[in-house]
Amino acid sequence: DAKTTQPNSMESNEEEPVHLPCNHSTISGTDYIHWYRQLPSQGPEYVIHGLTSNVNNRMASLAIAEDRKSSTLILHRATLRDAAVYYCILRDSGGSNYKLTFGKGTLLTVNP
Amino acid sequence: EPEVTQTPSHQVTQMGQEVILRCVPISNHLYFYWYRQILGQKVEFLVSFYNNEISEKSEIFDDQFSVERPDGSNFTLKIRSTKLEDSAMYFCASSDWAANTGELFFGEGSRLTVL
Numbered sequence: 001d002a003k004t005t006q007p008n009s010m011e012s013n014e015e016e017p018v019h020l021p022c023n024h025s026t027i028s029g030t031d032y033i034h035w036y037r038q039l040p041s042q043g044p045e046y047v048i049h050g051l052t053s054n055v056n057n058r059m060a061s062l063a064i065a066e067d068r069k070s071s072t073l074i075l076h077r078a079t080l081r082d083a084a085v086y087y088c089i090l091r092d093s094g095g096s097n098y099k100l101t102f103g104k105g106t107l108l109t110v111n112p
Numbered sequence: 113e114p115e116v117t118q119t120p121s122h123q124v125t126q127m128g129q130e131v132i133l134r135c136v137p138i139s140n141h142l143y144f145y146w147y148r149q150i151l152g153q154k155v156e157f158l159v160s161f162y163n164n165e166i167s168e169k170s171e172i173f174d175d176q177f178s179v180e181r182p183d184g185s186n187f188t189l190k191i192r193s194t195k196l197e198d199s200a201m202y203f204c205a206s207s208d209w210a211a212n213t214g215e216l217f218f219g220e221g222s223r224l225t226v227l
Contacts (some may be wrong), residue, residue, distance in 0.1 A: 036216075038155070042220060042221070043116075043203045043205075043218030043219050043220055043221050044147075044155060044203070044205075044216075044218045045218065046215040046216065046217070049215075087155075098214065099145065099157050099160050099168060100157070100216060101157060102147075102154050102155040102156070102157075103154065104154055
Protein backbone atom coordinates (compact mmCIF):
# COMPACT_ATOMS: atom_id res chain seq x y z
CA ASP A 1 0.00 0.00 0.00
CA ALA A 2 1.23 3.48 -0.78
CA LYS A 3 2.11 5.31 2.41
CA THR A 4 0.98 8.63 3.79
CA THR A 5 2.74 10.98 6.20
CA GLN A 6 0.81 13.19 8.60
CA PRO A 7 1.82 15.33 11.57
CA ASN A 8 1.28 13.54 14.86
CA SER A 9 -0.81 16.35 16.30
CA MET A 10 -2.26 19.77 15.57
CA GLU A 11 -4.11 22.34 17.57
CA SER A 12 -6.82 24.74 16.58
CA ASN A 13 -9.21 27.21 18.14
CA GLU A 14 -12.94 26.84 17.97
CA GLU A 15 -14.60 28.50 14.96
CA GLU A 16 -11.30 28.91 13.12
CA PRO A 17 -10.35 27.03 9.95
CA VAL A 18 -8.10 24.00 10.23
CA HIS A 19 -5.79 22.71 7.51
CA LEU A 20 -4.64 19.13 8.04
CA PRO A 21 -1.80 18.17 5.69
CA CYS A 22 -0.95 14.78 4.25
CA ASN A 23 2.00 13.76 2.11
CA HIS A 24 1.72 10.79 -0.23
CA SER A 25 4.65 11.02 -2.61
CA THR A 26 4.36 7.38 -3.76
CA ILE A 27 0.71 7.64 -4.77
CA SER A 28 -0.20 5.71 -7.90
CA GLY A 29 -2.41 6.99 -10.68
CA THR A 30 -5.48 5.06 -9.56
CA ASP A 31 -5.21 5.62 -5.80
CA TYR A 32 -8.01 7.64 -4.32
CA ILE A 33 -7.23 9.83 -1.31
CA HIS A 34 -9.59 9.12 1.57
CA TRP A 35 -9.95 10.88 4.90
CA TYR A 36 -11.53 9.30 7.92
CA ARG A 37 -11.69 10.52 11.48
CA GLN A 38 -12.08 8.79 14.81
CA LEU A 39 -13.78 10.65 17.62
CA PRO A 40 -12.86 9.57 21.16
CA SER A 41 -14.23 6.11 22.01
CA GLN A 42 -15.90 5.72 18.62
CA GLY A 43 -15.33 3.86 15.38
CA PRO A 44 -13.72 5.56 12.39
CA GLU A 45 -16.01 7.79 10.35
CA TYR A 46 -15.75 8.70 6.68
CA VAL A 47 -15.02 12.34 5.99
CA ILE A 48 -14.25 12.83 2.30
CA HIS A 49 -12.37 11.39 -0.63
CA GLY A 50 -11.00 12.55 -3.99
CA LEU A 51 -8.83 11.61 -6.93
CA THR A 52 -7.49 14.74 -8.65
CA SER A 53 -9.91 17.62 -8.25
CA ASN A 54 -10.69 19.45 -5.06
CA VAL A 55 -13.80 18.17 -3.32
CA ASN A 56 -16.33 19.71 -0.96
CA ASN A 57 -18.99 18.12 1.18
CA ARG A 58 -20.97 19.05 4.25
CA MET A 59 -18.17 18.03 6.59
CA ALA A 60 -15.03 19.34 4.95
CA SER A 61 -13.09 20.24 1.81
CA LEU A 62 -10.23 18.32 0.27
CA ALA A 63 -7.54 20.18 -1.61
CA ILE A 64 -5.31 17.96 -3.75
CA ALA A 65 -1.98 19.15 -5.11
CA GLU A 66 -1.58 19.19 -8.86
CA ASP A 67 1.05 16.45 -8.73
CA ARG A 68 -1.14 14.52 -6.25
CA LYS A 69 1.81 14.03 -3.91
CA SER A 70 0.08 15.85 -1.11
CA SER A 71 -3.38 16.86 0.01
CA THR A 72 -4.98 18.99 2.70
CA LEU A 73 -8.18 18.38 4.59
CA ILE A 74 -9.87 21.68 5.42
CA LEU A 75 -12.36 22.10 8.23
CA HIS A 76 -13.81 25.53 7.59
CA ARG A 77 -14.92 26.29 11.16
CA ALA A 78 -13.65 23.89 13.78
CA THR A 79 -15.99 22.95 16.58
CA LEU A 80 -15.23 21.10 19.79
CA ARG A 81 -16.89 18.06 18.21
CA ASP A 82 -14.20 18.03 15.52
CA ALA A 83 -11.56 17.00 18.08
CA ALA A 84 -10.50 13.60 16.77
CA VAL A 85 -7.75 11.61 15.10
CA TYR A 86 -7.80 12.30 11.35
CA TYR A 87 -6.52 9.63 8.99
CA CYS A 88 -5.36 10.23 5.44
CA ILE A 89 -5.53 6.93 3.56
CA LEU A 90 -4.74 5.91 0.02
CA ARG A 91 -7.34 3.40 -0.99
CA ASP A 92 -5.64 0.24 -2.18
CA SER A 93 -6.60 -0.02 -5.83
CA GLY A 94 -4.67 -3.23 -6.40
CA GLY A 95 -6.56 -5.50 -4.04
CA SER A 96 -9.85 -7.23 -4.54
CA ASN A 97 -11.63 -5.66 -1.60
CA TYR A 98 -10.02 -2.25 -1.25
CA LYS A 99 -9.48 -2.46 2.46
CA LEU A 100 -8.48 0.66 4.34
CA THR A 101 -5.03 0.66 5.91
CA PHE A 102 -4.89 3.11 8.80
CA GLY A 103 -1.76 4.91 9.90
CA LYS A 104 -1.31 6.84 13.14
CA GLY A 105 -3.16 9.88 11.85
CA THR A 106 -3.17 13.42 13.20
CA LEU A 107 -4.65 14.10 16.61
CA LEU A 108 -6.56 17.36 16.33
CA THR A 109 -7.18 19.30 19.51
CA VAL A 110 -9.75 22.09 19.37
CA ASN A 111 -9.49 24.75 22.03
CA PRO A 112 -12.62 26.61 23.19
CA GLU B 113 -29.49 7.27 8.91
CA PRO B 114 -28.61 3.58 8.58
CA GLU B 115 -25.82 2.40 10.83
CA VAL B 116 -23.69 -0.61 11.67
CA THR B 117 -24.51 -2.01 15.09
CA GLN B 118 -22.25 -4.16 17.23
CA THR B 119 -22.85 -6.28 20.31
CA PRO B 120 -21.74 -6.59 23.00
CA SER B 121 -20.34 -3.15 23.65
CA HIS B 122 -17.98 -4.62 26.23
CA GLN B 123 -17.11 -8.22 27.04
CA VAL B 124 -14.81 -9.50 29.74
CA THR B 125 -13.58 -13.06 29.39
CA GLN B 126 -11.03 -15.41 30.83
CA MET B 127 -7.99 -16.41 28.81
CA GLY B 128 -8.70 -19.56 26.79
CA GLN B 129 -12.43 -18.92 26.49
CA GLU B 130 -14.27 -18.56 23.21
CA VAL B 131 -15.76 -15.20 22.32
CA ILE B 132 -18.23 -14.25 19.60
CA LEU B 133 -18.59 -10.62 18.59
CA ARG B 134 -21.66 -9.75 16.59
CA CYS B 135 -22.31 -7.11 13.98
CA VAL B 136 -25.38 -6.11 12.00
CA PRO B 137 -24.14 -4.37 8.84
CA ILE B 138 -26.21 -1.89 6.87
CA SER B 139 -28.89 -3.90 5.12
CA ASN B 140 -28.02 -3.44 1.44
CA HIS B 141 -24.27 -3.70 1.93
CA LEU B 142 -22.33 -6.56 0.44
CA TYR B 143 -18.80 -6.14 1.78
CA PHE B 144 -17.93 -6.68 5.41
CA TYR B 145 -14.83 -6.08 7.45
CA TRP B 146 -13.42 -6.58 10.92
CA TYR B 147 -10.76 -4.30 12.33
CA ARG B 148 -9.22 -4.13 15.78
CA GLN B 149 -7.54 -1.40 17.79
CA ILE B 150 -5.37 -2.20 20.77
CA LEU B 151 -5.47 0.62 23.29
CA GLY B 152 -3.31 3.51 22.13
CA GLN B 153 -2.41 1.88 18.83
CA LYS B 154 -3.49 2.00 15.20
CA VAL B 155 -6.67 0.61 13.75
CA GLU B 156 -5.60 -2.72 12.20
CA PHE B 157 -7.31 -4.66 9.42
CA LEU B 158 -8.24 -8.22 10.29
CA VAL B 159 -10.42 -9.63 7.54
CA SER B 160 -12.76 -8.79 4.70
CA PHE B 161 -15.75 -10.88 3.62
CA TYR B 162 -17.76 -10.93 0.43
CA ASN B 163 -20.15 -13.37 -1.17
CA ASN B 164 -20.05 -15.63 1.88
CA GLU B 165 -16.33 -16.07 1.89
CA ILE B 166 -13.19 -14.39 3.14
CA SER B 167 -11.71 -12.18 0.43
CA GLU B 168 -8.62 -11.08 2.33
CA LYS B 169 -7.13 -11.53 5.78
CA SER B 170 -4.17 -10.11 7.60
CA GLU B 171 -1.42 -12.00 9.39
CA ILE B 172 -3.21 -11.21 12.65
CA PHE B 173 -6.20 -13.30 11.52
CA ASP B 174 -4.77 -16.70 12.39
CA ASP B 175 -6.51 -20.03 13.01
CA GLN B 176 -7.94 -18.76 16.28
CA PHE B 177 -10.18 -16.36 14.37
CA SER B 178 -13.15 -17.11 12.17
CA VAL B 179 -15.96 -15.12 10.61
CA GLU B 180 -19.35 -16.04 9.29
CA ARG B 181 -22.62 -14.57 8.18
CA PRO B 182 -25.00 -17.14 9.58
CA ASP B 183 -28.38 -15.70 8.68
CA GLY B 184 -27.96 -13.03 6.03
CA SER B 185 -28.04 -10.18 8.51
CA ASN B 186 -25.51 -10.82 11.24
CA PHE B 187 -21.75 -10.89 10.66
CA THR B 188 -19.80 -12.51 13.46
CA LEU B 189 -16.19 -12.70 14.55
CA LYS B 190 -15.26 -15.70 16.69
CA ILE B 191 -12.08 -16.01 18.69
CA ARG B 192 -11.72 -19.67 19.67
CA SER B 193 -9.30 -19.47 22.56
CA THR B 194 -8.67 -15.94 23.69
CA LYS B 195 -5.23 -14.71 24.69
CA LEU B 196 -4.31 -11.69 26.78
CA GLU B 197 -3.09 -9.92 23.65
CA ASP B 198 -6.54 -10.21 22.07
CA SER B 199 -7.70 -7.46 24.41
CA ALA B 200 -8.70 -4.65 22.07
CA MET B 201 -11.56 -2.73 20.55
CA TYR B 202 -13.04 -4.65 17.62
CA PHE B 203 -14.75 -2.68 14.87
CA CYS B 204 -17.06 -4.07 12.24
CA ALA B 205 -17.50 -2.18 8.98
CA SER B 206 -19.58 -2.60 5.87
CA SER B 207 -19.70 -1.12 2.41
CA ASP B 208 -22.00 -1.38 -0.56
CA TRP B 209 -19.10 -1.15 -2.96
CA ALA B 210 -15.57 -2.48 -2.79
CA ALA B 211 -14.12 -0.05 -5.28
CA ASN B 212 -11.54 2.43 -4.17
CA THR B 213 -14.17 5.12 -3.99
CA GLY B 214 -16.47 3.22 -1.66
CA GLU B 215 -17.10 4.47 1.84
CA LEU B 216 -16.78 2.11 4.79
CA PHE B 217 -19.32 2.50 7.55
CA PHE B 218 -17.98 1.50 10.96
CA GLY B 219 -19.80 0.40 14.06
CA GLU B 220 -19.16 1.78 17.53
CA GLY B 221 -17.01 -1.20 18.41
CA SER B 222 -16.93 -4.04 20.91
CA ARG B 223 -14.38 -3.77 23.66
CA LEU B 224 -12.88 -7.15 24.54
CA THR B 225 -10.99 -7.55 27.79
CA VAL B 226 -9.17 -10.84 28.33
CA LEU B 227 -8.10 -11.58 31.90
